[in-house]
Amino acid sequence: MADEEALAIACALLLTEKKRHKKKRRWLKDRRxxxxxxxxxxxxxxxxxxxxxxxxxxxxxxxxxxxxxxxxxxxxxxxxxxxxxxxxxxxxxxxxxxxxxxxxxxxxxxxxxxxxxxxxxxxxxxxxxxxxxxxxxYLKTPNTEEEWLDISQDFQRKWQFPHCLGALDGKHINIQPPAHSGSIFRNYKGRFSVLMLAVVDAKYRFLYVNVGAQGRASDAGVFAESDFKQALDRHLLSIPAAKPLPGLDIQAPFVFLGDSSCPLRADLMKPYYVRQMDNQQRVFNYRLSRARRVVENGFGILANRWRVLLTTIMLNAVKVQKVALACVCLHNYLREIQSDTYTPEGLIDSEDAEHRLVEGNWRLDGLGAMLPLQPDRPCNSSKAAKEIRDRLKSYFTSAGAVPWQNNFI
Known part of the structure; x- marks a missing residue:
């Protein structure tokens, strides 16, 4: 009886040793x-x-x-x-x-x-x-007047748009359909997505990013619920007070630039509606769209270099938010150090000697799955916001005119 027990114990030990060596070999194989x-x-x-x-x-x-x-x-x-x-x-x-x-x-x-x-x-x-x-x-919204003024000077120098603090836009990022989410992540194209709302400066760096709103929301809806709007409304960003426009005695506030889907505010300019525009309004729309190329190019560079954003990301919404924010941080770091590897010559939009648009190479691939947000219907804007837009409109056809603008309206 004792011999049988000893034999059983020996067999068990031998089997255990073989399993241990087998696992070790497998771990070493996996590591190699x-x-x-x-x-x-x-x-x-x-x-x-x-x-x-x-x-x-x-x-x-x-x-x-x-x-x-x-x-x-x-x-x-x-x-x-x-x-x-x-x-x-x-x-x-x-x-x-x-x-x-x-x-x-x-x-x-x-x-x-x-x-x-x-x-x-x-x-x-x-x-x-x-x-x-x-x-x-590398992903910090400016919070001093000096930082905002530096950004404004970049817009004035590169795009001849004074008092501009950044361009605002939003994009859809396609995701796998979340379980039990119903239609809240389904966008106007019938796909599932989360939204990215961003402000970009004249150097194509992201100053502010909000990722995670459900796909069915509109651009204006995302802006209305964002902490960026709340900070603007509560005057928490240390934005400089109104100053005279260059070459004039006319005071104008510092503003952000949006497209037609954004609300018109005293601190957020948008184009005039296309119907029944006069010559001055066409000039304003051209000058605004020219300066807003920075946000188009910002998203274009981001998606071209971090191409996961061009796909349907097979992760849940929380992980997609982490992916998008990591991409933006990497983008800002590589733009800050002016990496030639990250943004080679020809990748970004430029202008020729006649100020005609020369499209950057990122446009060859477009933005893939990064759809623009669905425009809202026209809404009533404040009288003050309309007056500021009219003031800028007059400036662009007087002291702030550039010689080529009438060729592009």
């Missing part, structure tokens, strides 16, 4: 597979194309290393006795690859040898870490 895939990717990038990674990532090696140093403390995991962790660099590169291409998790699984559920977790955690590490420096 991951390292092999990542090694091939990085060695090729760093050895042969330090300036662009041959299109694999929209940044060079030095920019990637800076990014890694910022986020590594937030995404580094500890090794355990049972398995080795996925390194911070691998987590970051995997996430950047997803953001830059919009590839499916299955495709990334073959490249990085990481399971789909693990990829989903890594993308969410790393995007949150990017936002946490970069938002304070």
């Amino acid at each position: 597979q991951r390292e092999h895939g990542l090694d091939l990717l990085h060695k090729d990038m760093e050895a042969f194309d330090r300036q662009g990674f041959k299109g694999l990532l929209p940044m060079n090696v030095e920019e990637l290393e800076f990014l890694l140093n910022k986020v590594a403390p937030l995404i580094t995991k500890r090794d355990t006795n049972m398995r080795l962790s996925i390194s911070a660099k691998e987590r970051l590169v995997l996430t950047l690859r997803f953001l830059a291409t919009g590839e499916s998790f299955t495709s990334l699984n073959f490249q990085f040898r990481v399971g789909n559920s693990t990829i989903s977790m890594i993308v969410s955690e790393t995007c949150e870490a990017i936002y946490q590490a970069f938002s304070e420096d």
Whole structure:
């Protein structure tokens, strides 16, 4: 009897040892597979194309290393006795690859040898870490008069539009249909989406972003519910007081620029309606649309370089918000340092010697799934807002006129 028990115990120990070695071999195999895939990717990038990674990532090696140093403390995991962790660099590169291409998790699984559920977790955690590490420096709405005046001077110098603090616009980001959400995320095209409302400066940097409103909302509706509007209404942004327009004694406030779907406010200008416009109104609309190209180009660069935004993102709405905010932070960082890899020559709209529009390369792909928001019906605007728009209209046909404007109305 004792011999039988001893034999049973020996067999059990042998079986346990075999299982332990089998698991260890599997873990080592998984680790070697991951390292092999990542090694091939990085060695090729760093050895042969330090300036662009041959299109694999929209940044060079030095920019990637800076990014890694910022986020590594937030995404580094500890090794355990049972398995080795996925390194911070691998987590970051995997996430950047997803953001830059919009590839499916299955495709990334073959490249990085990481399971789909693990990829989903890594993308969410790393995007949150990017936002946490970069938002304070690279996604910060100005809150001093000096900062706003610098932005206004950029608009005046580059686009000849005085007293402008930024251009406002919104886009849909397509998502998978959320469970039990009914129609609240269904937009006017019948797709499911969340909305991104943004303000962009003259250097194509995002000054303010609001992501997460349900797809059925309108541009004006998103603006009305945003904390940006609340801050404007409560005078919390330290916007400079009204000053004379250049070359005139006429006082005018500082304003943001919107399209026809936005409300007309004393601090938010929109075009005149197309019907029955006179020559001065056409000039105003041209000058406003010319300055508003910055927000079109801002979204265009963002979507062209972080192409996940051109797709239907197969994540829930909360994770999509993290993805979008991470993309904006990366965009602002790379625009701030004037990365040639991120915005090569010809990517952005420009003007020729006759001030005709030369479309940027981002327009070849368009904005994909990033639909514009649905315009609202005309609404009653305040008398003060109409007077300010008329004041700017008169300025653009007098002291603020540019020689070529009548050629484009």
